[in-house]
Amino acid sequence: MENFVKYLTPGKEDKSWGLYLNVAGTVVSLPNTEYPQKNHPAGYYFTWEKGRVLQEYQINYISEGSGILETNSGKYTLKPGNLFILRPGMKHRYRPLKKTGWHENYIGFNGEFADHILDGEWFNPSSPVIYCGYKEELIDTYMKIFDLVSEEKPGYQQIVSGLVIKLIGYIISAEKQKEFKGKDISKFIEEVRFRMREEIDQTLDLKKMTHDHLIGYSYFRKMFKKYTGVAPHQYNLELKIMRSKELLLSTNKSVKEISFELGFQSIYYFSRLFKNKTGISPSAFRR
Numbered sequence: 001m002e003n004f005v006k007y008l009t010p011g012k013e014d015k016s017w018g019l020y021l022n023v024a025g026t027v028v029s030l031p032n033t034e035y036p037q038k039n040h041p042a043g044y045y046f047t048w049e050k051g052r053v054l055q056e057y058q059i060n061y062i063s064e065g066s067g068i069l070e071t072n073s074g075k076y077t078l079k080p081g082n083l084f085i086l087r088p089g090m091k092h093r094y095r096p097l098k099k100t101g102w103h104e105n106y107i108g109f110n111g112e113f114a115d116h117i118l119d120g121e122w123f124n125p126s127s128p129v130i131y132c133g134y135k136e137e138l139i140d141t142y143m144k145i146f147d148l149v150s151e152e153k154p155g156y157q158q159i160v161s162g163l164v165i166k167l168i169g170y171i172i173s174a175e176k177q178k179e180f181k182g183k184d185i186s187k188f189i190e191e192v193r194f195r196m197r198e199e200i201d202q203t204l205d206l207k208k209m210t211h212d213h214l215i216g217y218s219y220f221r222k223m224f225k226k227y228t229g230v231a232p233h234q235y236n237l238e239l240k241i242m243r244s245k246e247l248l249l250s251t252n253k254s255v256k257e258i259s260f261e262l263g264f265q266s267i268y269y270f271s272r273l274f275k276n277k278t279g280i281s282p283s284a285f286r287r
Contacts, residue, residue, distance in 0.1 A: 003027050006149045007041060014157040018113035021160050022056050024106070024149045026142065029065070031101040051093035057118055058086040058108045059167065060094075061138055065102025069094040073126040078102075081133040083171065087118065087125060105142040109164055117165070122172050132174040141167045176226070185223045188213055192224070196236050200243050201263050206232055241277045244270075248286045255282045 005025035014020040023044070029035050036045065046052035051070075061083040069076045069084050071092045078084065078094070086092055088110075096102035132138060145163050148156045180186040188210075195204055210220045224232045240262045247258045259270035274282045 004146055004150065005040075006146075007044075008149060008152075008157075010157055015111065017111070017158055017161060019109060019111035019161040019164060020157050021107060021109045021145070021149065021164065023058075023108040024142075024145050024160075026103070026105045026146060028103045029096050029101045032098050033101065035095045046093060048093055048095060051091055053089060053091050054086060054108070055088045056108045056110045057088065057114055058106055059171075060084050060086070060104055060106040061132075061142065063103045063105060063134065063139060065096050065100040067094060067096040067100075067102050069129060071128055073128065076129045078129065079131075081135075082129055082131050083138075084129045085118065085123060086128065090125075090128075105139070107142070107145060107164060107167075109161075111161075113161075114164075117168055122175075130171060130175060132171060135170065135174065137170050138167065141170065179226060180223075185215065185220070186227065188215060188220070189224050189227050192232065193228070193235070196239055200239055201261055203263050204236070237273065238277070240264075241274060244274060244282065245278075245285065248282055255286075258282070 003026065005023070005027065007023050008021055010020040010022065027037075029037075038045065043054075044052075062078050062080060064080055066080070067078040069078055069092065071086075071090055076084070084094070096104075141163055145160055145167075148160050148163075192204070192206065192209065195209075206220070207217050210217045221232060224235070228235055230238065244258055244262055247253055247261070248255075251258075253261070255271065256267045259267045262270070264270040264273075271282055274285070278285060
């Protein structure tokens with residue numbers, strides 16, 4: 001794709017959506033050339049000496065070349081596969097190395113939902129650089145955003161907002177997978193999840209399973225929660241509740257029969273758990 005930069009003018013309706021795009025671009029900066037180019041509008045253009053402060057979020061993905069980034073929190077080396085996240089009010093400056101240049105893909109956006117995601121527990125403001133490697137899904141998402149903003153058809157901002165969330169989701173996924181790369185624990189967690197689904201009518205002895213695999217139970221619980229987002233026991237209960245919903249809607253089995261079929265020793269415990277998880281009783285859910 002050729003160099004492409006588009007500055008946008010989101011309307012009131014776009015801003016009320018919760019996440020809206022301000023700018024999107026993909027630029028190849030050749031070795032030994034001026035950076036940044038001077039065709040950026042006021043507020044976006046900066047010099048290395050003065051740096052810049054934006055009033056938006058930006059996600060910049062370096063797919064080729066190397067460079068450096070400096071922010072309030074430190075100085076960072078950038079290499080292919082790195083991306084960095086800039087935040088509103090964060091003073092920064094960045095540039096490619098003269099001998100390598102680089103290929104950068106970037107988006108700038110704002111909105112209440114953007115605040116919710118990027119100010120949450122998923123990202124550390126003091127660590128703006130993330131290594132994702134060369135991910136086809138990242139490049140593909142950027143390309144789809146560029147295609148949409150180049151045409152600016154009605155409703156494009158709402159579609160683009162979904163792609164921005166998708167991009168952030170890929171970044172979070174890449175970060176989570178790092179902790180499990182090359183570790184046998186990920187295979188064991190997948191085995192446990194499979195057994196939970198296949199033997200949903202039983203109560204698995206997870207302590208015995210971890211012991212048989214020479215894995216500490218506390219370590220397993222910790223890694224299982226990082227892998228899935230919930231503790232093993234809660235994960236198993238969620239599967240049982242999901243299956244109970246299917247049985248309530250697709251069979252004529254009584255609530256008592258369903259509770260025993262899913263391994264609950266007491267219909268009262270099952271009913272109370274179901275209501276805690278869904279907000280209504282099993283009978284009300286069926287009705």
